[in-house]
Amino acid sequence: MAVWGVAFLFAAVTRAAEPGLVFPGGKGLGQGQHIVFVTGEEYYRSEEGMTQFAKILSHRHGYRCTVLFAIDPETGFINPNRNQSLPGLEALKSADLMVVFLRLRELPDADMQHIVDHVNAGKPVLGIRNATHAFRYSPESTSRFKSWDWHSTEWPGGFGQQILGDTWIAHYGKFQHEATRAHVNPAERRHPVLRGVGDTIFCPTDVNSVERLTPHDKVLFHGEVLSGLNPTDPPVTDERKGVRMPFAWFRTYTAPSGKQGRSFTTTAGASLDWQSEDLRRLMVNAMLSLTGHEEQIPEKTNVDHVGEYRPTPTGALTDAMWNERKLTPASFGPSSPTK
Numbered sequence: 001m002a003v004w005g006v007a008f009l010f011a012a013v014t015r016a017a018e019p020g021l022v023f024p025g026g027k028g029l030g031q032g033q034h035i036v037f038v039t040g041e042e043y044y045r046s047e048e049g050m051t052q053f054a055k056i057l058s059h060r061h062g063y064r065c066t067v068l069f070a071i072d073p074e075t076g077f078i079n080p081n082r083n084q085s086l087p088g089l090e091a092l093k094s095a096d097l098m099v100v101f102l103r104l105r106e107l108p109d110a111d112m113q114h115i116v117d118h119v120n121a122g123k124p125v126l127g128i129r130n131a132t133h134a135f136r137y138s139p140e141s142t143s144r145f146k147s148w149d150w151h152s153t154e155w156p157g158g159f160g161q162q163i164l165g166d167t168w169i170a171h172y173g174k175f176q177h178e179a180t181r182a183h184v185n186p187a188e189r190r191h192p193v194l195r196g197v198g199d200t201i202f203c204p205t206d207v208n209s210v211e212r213l214t215p216h217d218k219v220l221f222h223g224e225v226l227s228g229l230n231p232t233d234p235p236v237t238d239e240r241k242g243v244r245m246p247f248a249w250f251r252t253y254t255a256p257s258g259k260q261g262r263s264f265t266t267t268a269g270a271s272l273d274w275q276s277e278d279l280r281r282l283m284v285n286a287m288l289s290l291t292g293h294e295e296q297i298p299e300k301t302n303v304d305h306v307g308e309y310r311p312t313p314t315g316a317l318t319d320a321m322w323n324e325r326k327l328t329p330a331s332f333g334p335s336s337p338t339k
Helices: 003-014 046-061 089-094 109-120 129-133 158-164 277-290 319-325
Strands: 021-023 034-040 064-068 097-102 125-128 180-184 200-203 218-225 245-254 260-266
Touching: 021 046, 034 046, 034 089, 046 064, 046 097, 046 277, 064 089, 089 109, 097 109, 097 129, 097 277, 125 129, 125 158, 125 277, 129 158, 129 260, 158 245, 158 260, 180 245, 200 277, 245 277, 260 277
Parallel strands: 034 064, 034 097, 097 125, 125 260
Antiparallel strands: 021 064, 180 200, 180 218, 218 245, 245 260
């Protein structure tokens, strides 16, 4: 193993006692910058996919990356069913980019404050799949951040609609029965983030409804519903045939503080989706753009997996299933990343 590979592995493993997982930065466009991945959703194995992205961004592009997880405080295991536990959010104080892959969280105000501070500073945000409905507060909640709820009327649509462009509406494709074929927006084909990205992307994840974007939001891909879960399956033949929903887009948001910032969102997100090289390249290019390197995006960004990547299928798991998995942040440490 190369000396740098040893150092990389040692640094991540020695930080295993921290709430999340930290991958050190190195040489590359992202040298000296910090990306924080905030995970916590029950269906799409965000703990798998976001850790792999952290490895790619760290090992191949020089960013320091922190991955945070929903942790069961009683067992110490990763368990996204615990929607009020997400330790380590203070890492956002030094974040240059926050990647949000959350679903219906109700975090204590002291923890939520770190997310709010990042947004109020106008810092960049990248939202994945369920991030459109990242937060949900119970009716009896006294939180000062209830307006961030996905169906807020005080701040319409909450975090999802205001910062990312839309809140949760519905599955447009049938969940776990109809996949997505995303098509590039011809009007944006020359956008720097699309360098090296193919004209179509296949995802096993279904198409989500996205209906509230504005003309100012820049859609790079639209998704059509396939009639099955295979890339060779034809589009549906019902009333949805030919109708394509926004699949990936940029937005300039206005924070509650009044400051403006940039966000990028995709309705892709299952760990199985990230097997697509084109989708990984779209995501990494978007992160390069959000951190100030849009003009430096190469013709074909290196998005090769780091170490072994074996994603598991979509679906909710019971507490017993999560306890049986016995996953901790250290479970996702790099396995001798030498290529």
